[in-house]
Amino acid sequence: MLDYDAEAVRYDATRGGEPRAQAAAEAVLGLVPDGARTLLDLSCGTGIVTRRLTRPGLRPFGVDLADGMLRAAAPRLAGRVARADCRQLPFRDGAFDAVTSVWLLHLLDDAAPVVAEAARVLRPGGVYVTTVDKNAAHLVGSDLCAVVGPYRPRPPADAADLITSYAVGHGLRPCGRATFVGHGQGRTPARVAREVRAGRIYAAGGEKLARRLEQLPDQDVSRPDPTYTVLAYRR
Helix, strand or coil, rough: CCCCCCCCCCCCCCCHHHHHHHHHHHHHHHCCCCCEEEEEEECCCCCHCCCCHCCEEEEEEECCCCCHHHHHHHHCCCCCCEEEEEEECCCCCCCCEEEEEEECHCCCCCCCCHHHHHHHHHEEEEEEEEEEEEEHHHHCCCHHHHHHHHHCCCCCCCCCHHHHHHHHHHHEEEEEEEEEEECCCCCHHHHHHHHHHHCCCCCCHHHHHHHHCCCCCCCCCCCCEEEEEEEEEEC
């Protein structure tokens, strides 16, 4: 598992920076009802996306477990952050008009508790907005995709159908969908090989997969950027 405390100092620069954050925030915010006044962003990270989840009358609040991430997010969110486990949130039932999670659910062994908590802290009529199918978005038809495809987890924790089943089970109903381009997130064979060896992605492939990736041409040339999917559910 990635050390997000240590990763905080380079997180934004290695994940598309401001262009990707802007694209993500626009897609997410477009699914948040106009009348929303309170928004909770789960696993807010450095706050680079969270700070953009605002408009007149709407103020975001971010939670994360990594102290390093919270130190980066706090000045961006005017101190409206807290250290919290997204599987056991320290908020009352129905506390928020909107709950969001961006690039969180795919990191989990089981996303069900997070969806349950998102549903719990939503007021009636509130909306939960989340990214889904993150790893699938990187399957863009390239030579790299052909190599890693067989090693994708089945089903991934953030599979759209799975998340929808959790949401429906907690009284949420699907109410919207959006997509956005992950600017600067096209993967290179060299980078993916390093992440495989570190056990961060496609861990089942191990050394064998890493060696296959290193045999691909254009090792440091990025393949096409992914297009991510965002789904919304109303309470």
